[in-house]
Amino acid sequence: MDGSGFKMILNWEDGIAWPNALGIDYFSRRVFFADAHLDYMDSVDYNGGNRVTILKGVDRVPHVFALSIFGDRVYYADWNLKVSFFPSSCFALKIHFV
Secondary structure: OOOOOOOOOOOHHHOOOOEEEEEEEOOOOEEEEEEOOOOEEEEEEOOOOOOEEEEEOOOOOOOEEEEEEEOOEEEEEEOOOOOOOOOOOOEEEEOOOO
């Protein structure tokens, strides 16, 4: 945890401008993240490969600031939509990996 084993898996060349939400699914071994400037939510494996777009577009993810994974669902809160980060009022997406 001291940063000595640091490995960059994505950077700005991969189309990331303002990443500000991050979630890790230890069971599927994937990292989920959202970009509040480019308006998308993606997922990659631990090596940065097998990238999948979960949501895209300013009407669907205008400014995600928090996300969490529980089971096969991604819950997220959005700053512009003023969504509270409580399970009863969060958006939920069912995710499937092949």
